[in-house]
Amino acid sequence: xxxxxxxxxxxxxxxxxxxxxxxxxxxxxxxxxxxxxxxxxxxxxxxxxxxxxxxxxxxxxxxxxxxxxxxxxxxxxxxxxxxxxxxxxxxxxxxxxxxxxxxxxxxxxxxxxxxxxxxxxxxxxxxxxxxxxxxxxxxxxxxxxxxxxxxxxxxxxxxxxxxxxxxxxxxxxxxxxxxxxxxxxxxxxxxxxxxxxxxxxxxxxxxxxxxxxxxxxxxxxxxxxxxxxxxxxxxxxxxxxxxxxxxxxxxxxxxxxxxxxxxxxxxxxxxxxxxxxxxxxxxxxxxxxxxxxxxxxxxxxxxxxxxxxxxxxxxxxxxxxxxxxxxxxxxxxxxxxxxxxxxxxxxxxxxxxxxxxxxxxxxxxxxxxxxxxxxxxxxxxxxxxxxxxxxxxxxxxxxxxxxxxxxxxxxxxxxxxxxxxxxxxxxxxxxxxxxxxxxxxxxxxxxxxxxxxxxxxxxxxxxxxxxxxxxxxxxxxxxxxxxxxxxxxxxxxxxxxxxxxxxxxxxxxxxxxxxxxxxxxxxxxxxxxxxxxxxxxxxxxxxxxxxxxxxxxxxxxxxxxxxxxxxxxxxxxxxxxxx
Numbered sequence: 221x222x223x224x225x226x227x228x229x230x231x232x233x234x235x236x237x238x239x240x241x242x243x244x245x246x247x248x249x250x251x252x253x254x255x256x257x258x259x260x261x262x263x264x265x266x267x268x269x270x271x272x273x274x275x276x277x278x279x280x281x282x283x284x285x286x287x288x289x290x291x292x293x294x295x296x297x298x299x300x301x302x303x304x305x306x307x308x309x310x311x312x313x314x315x316x317x318x319x320x321x322x323x324x325x326x327x328x329x330x331x332x333x334x335x336x337x338x339x340x341x342x343x344x345x346x347x348x349x350x351x352x353x354x355x356x357x358x359x360x361x362x363x364x365x366x367x368x369x370x371x372x373x374x375x376x377x378x379x380x381x382x383x384x385x386x387x388x389x390x391x392x393x394x395x396x397x398x399x400x401x402x403x404x405x406x407x408x409x410x411x412x413x414x415x416x417x418x419x420x421x422x423x424x425x426x427x428x429x430x431x432x433x434x435x436x437x438x439x440x441x442x443x444x445x446x447x448x449x450x451x452x453x454x455x456x457x458x459x460x461x462x463x464x465x466x467x468x469x470x471x472x473x474x475x476x477x478x479x480x481x482x483x484x485x486x487x488x489x490x491x492x493x494x495x496x497x498x499x500x501x502x503x504x505x506x507x508x509x510x511x512x513x514x515x516x517x518x519x520x521x522x523x524x525x526x527x528x529x530x531x532x533x534x535x536x537x538x539x540x541x542x543x544x545x546x547x548x549x550x551x552x553x554x555x556x557x558x559x560x561x562x563x564x565x566x567x568x569x570x571x572x573x574x575x576x577x578x579x580x581x582x583x584x585x586x587x588x589x590x591x592x593x594x595x596x597x598x599x600x601x602x603x604x605x606x607x608x609x610x611x612x613x614x615x616x617x618x619x620x621x622x623x624x625x626x627x628x629x630x631x632x633x634x635x636x637x638x639x640x641x642x643x644x645x646x647x648x649x650x651x652x653x654x655x656x657x658x659x660x661x662x663x664x665x666x667x668x669x670x671x672x673x674x675x676x677x678x679x680x681x682x683x684x685x686x687x688x689x690x691x692x693x694x695x696x697x698x699x700x701x702x703x704x705x706x707x708x709x710x711x712x713x714x715x716x717x718x719x720x721x722x723x724x725x726x727x728x729x730x731x732x733x734x735x736x737x738x739x740x741x742x743x744x745x746x747x748x749x750x751x752x753x754x755x756x757x758x759x760x761x762x763x764x765x766x767x768x769x770x771x772x773x774x775x776x777x778x779x780x781x782x783x784x785x786x787x788x789x790x791x792x793x794x795x796x797x798x799x
Contacts (some may be wrong), residue, residue, distance in 0.1 A: 222498040223531050226262055234717055237273045240281070249288045251522040256761035258301055259529035263493060269304050280544070293483045294524040299489035300530065308333065308341035311486065312373075312659045316360040323365060323451055324469075325486070326357060330372035332465070333381055342373070344685060351586070364405035364448050371414035372455065378417040383727050383740045385423065385747075391416075392427040399439050404452060413455060419741065422460050426748040463495060467502040470511065484527070488515075492530040500533065507676050565661030566652075571623035579625045586631040592638045599642035606644055607760055608635055609651030611664045612681060615688035648689055649715055649760060654678040714749060717761035718742055718783075731768040731775035738782040746786065759787040 231239075234625045243250040252531045265610050273281040286455060294704065299307055308329045315325035345353040347646055358370050391412050398409045416424065437453045442448075457465040466487050473480035473487070484657050491499055503511045512532045516524060570578040598606065601795070610628060618626030639646045652664035655678040656670030720726045720734050729737065746757055771779075 221311070221495040221497045222493045223500070223533055224260070224262060224492045226260055226265070230261075230265070233265070233268045234276075236265075236269050237276055240269070240273065241277060244284055244288050251293070251722040252525075254285075254289075254297065255522065255526050255529055258623050259526055259639055260299060263304055266301055270301065270672070284350050289522075291523070292485060292519075293521065293526060295481075296485045296489055296523060296526050296530075299485060300492070300526075303344075304337065304493070305340035305344040306348065306491075307490065308337070309344035309353070311490075312341065312345065312353055313349055313356065316356045318360075321360065323361070323369060324454060326369050326373060327451060327455050327458055328465075328486075328490075330369070330375065331455055332462045335376045338373070339376060365451065367405050368410055368448075368452065368455070371410050375414050377415065378420075380417065381419050381729070381741060382417075383420050383423040383744060384781070385427075385740060385744055388420065388423040388427045388744065389431070391424045392431055395424070395428055395436060396432050396439075399436070402442075404440070404449060413452075413459075418459055423741070423744045425456070425460060426744060430748055430750075463498040463502045466491060466499045467506055470503060470514075471507060472501070474514050474518045481519075481523075484515070484519075488527050488530050496531055497533060500531070505673065505757050565664060567623065567664050567666045568661065570625055571666070575623075578623065582625050583627055590635070592634075592641075595635075595638035595642045595644060599644055604644060605647060606635075606639065607649050608632065609649045609662070610689070611652035612650065612654050612685040613664070615685045647758065647760070650682075650685055650689060652679040653685070714755050715758045715760040716746075716749070718759060718787075719761070719763060720746075720766050721763075729766075729768060731766075731771040731779065734766050734768050735775075735779055735782045738779070738786055742783075743786050762787065 239253060239374075240257060243253040257269075261269065270281045272461060273279075273284075277284075282298060282706070283302060285301065286294060289297055302310060311325050312329050314320045315322040330338060333341065342376055344355050345351075345356075349356070354370055354374050357373050358366055377741050394408050395412060398404070398406045403409065403411075412424065420671035425436055432439075437456055438455075440453050442449075465664070469483055470487055473483040487499070488496070497785075500511045503514070505510075507514070512528055515527050515531060519527060566582075570582065573581050574693075610632065611624070613624040614628045614632070617629035620626060620628075636646065638644075651662060653672050655674065656663040656665035656669060657672045659665050659668045659670040672682070720729070720737060746759075750757055762783050764776055764783075766779065768775070768779075
């Protein structure tokens with residue numbers, strides 16, 4: 221999730237130190253060389269550079285940077301060069317000063333860092349300022365602000381994924397009662413917000429939304445001008461969806477009359493090694509402008525260069541090199557391209573084979589990939605339902621938009637006939653929506669781009685595809701199979717996919733922790749999206765694959781059974797995809 225990139229072949233630390241010393245020598249400072257080195261070294265490497273620079277040249281690198289650089293460029297380089305705990309201590313100390321006070325910065329440090337990171341920042345504060353962060357926050361704040369902020373900066377939350385659903389229900393009720401009574405700084409409210417693990421707090425807030433009809437942040441907007449309520453809403457957002465908090469902070473920093481360089485600098489410096497990719501995705505989703513471009517349009521000079529180097533996504537090809545392009549390997553206009561040898565996904569297959577060959581290629585595929593004998597075999601082995609993924613272009617069959625070709629609706633019709641013959645239920649799954657929902661080949665993306673939701677047109681096309689699947693295909697089934705009774709259960713459902721994979725939180729989980737996660741977190745997730753009169757929930761994809769090391773066959777069976785139990789409670793349906 222970080223945007224920071226480090227060269228595969230790193231120079232020796234002593235070489236970096238000498239290059240930096242050289243950048244400061246002579247009449248002018250070589251800012252480009254400073255950016256090239258410091259913007260592409262991680263925290264550990266930067267710390268080694270600082271230590272060796274000090275022992276070799278007798279001066280702290282940060283002091284040298286402060287002397288040689290100026291203004292916003294100096295601040296972004298200074299902040300990023302700091303060790304993260306020292307940086308947080310520095311920012312928090314600034315936030316408690318009269319002329320640079322900022323409760324928002326204190327909230328960021330307290331709520332968007334891990335428990336260990338916050339503890340390290342408090343230790344760094346002790347070492348640098350010879351007092352505690354808590355006492356400075358208490359001294360420089362008053363009233364409800366002091367009550368909330370001291371509790372937050374003193375916290376050491378549990379970081380595990382386990383949740384207690386009964387506790388979530390009871391504490392959601394407590395929060396609702398306190399907010400209804402306008403007791404926004406009540407001890408119980410602050411206790412819950414400041415001590416519960418982020419996983420438990422998310423479960424509680426999901427329960428709040430489900431039980432009381434709207435998000436807690438909505439209920440905290442009853443007085444939009446109340447600064448304490450603003451801070452409380454920001455606290456909740458930092459704890460639960462930090463990418464949305466930082467996106468809004470960046471949007472306001474860039475779009476306001478005159479850029480808020482302090483906020484822009486702080487976000488880039490503190491998140492480049494953490495979750496800047498996610499923040500950028502949220503920024504693009506919210507503003508339909510890449511963050512890199514927004515920064516470039518609102519800043520300039522070396523300050524802009526440093527920000528862009530830290531925030532840009534390195535796996536994208538950009539055309540932002542201003543000088544004349546040569547053909548040398550070290551020239552910035554020469555870059556490595558990865559060529560995908562095989563065509564991936566229906567868009568690339570049909571586009572790659574072209575108008576003349578694609579129809580036959582796809583027809584051969586539909587006629588041979590899944591055939592009637594597969595349905596017979598499925599039924600004979602006790603499987604009574606299949607999920608059939610389709611793309612949004614099926615709604616325009618037999619003349620879908622190019623490069624797609626006609627025939628997918630006929631293939632679906634064959635599946636209906638075979639399903640009816642062998643007593644198999646069919647779940648039609650809209651698996652690819654206009655513009656791609658995830659950038660993967662199975663979503664019909666043209667080149668890995670994720671464009672869905674960026675225009676109203678893609679949303680309307682999705683709605684039209686859903687309407688087609690819930691009306692026209694019913695008529696098709698009746699015409700082909702003549703069985704109206706089989707359609708009585710025809711209805712829309714929400715298709716969700718659950719994997720205890722693809723996230724760092726699962727990498728170190730034991731077998732029992734994985735099972736607990738299913739029983740607690742997944743159960744809570746399904747309860748959150750369930751409404752009394754809404755569509756069914758269909759867990760369309762789940763697997764018994766996991767990262768648990770040393771698990772026994774018995775553990776694996778318990779893991780599978782836990783998922784079956786949770787995913788097949790009333791109003792949920794469990795698919796067997798991927799088992």
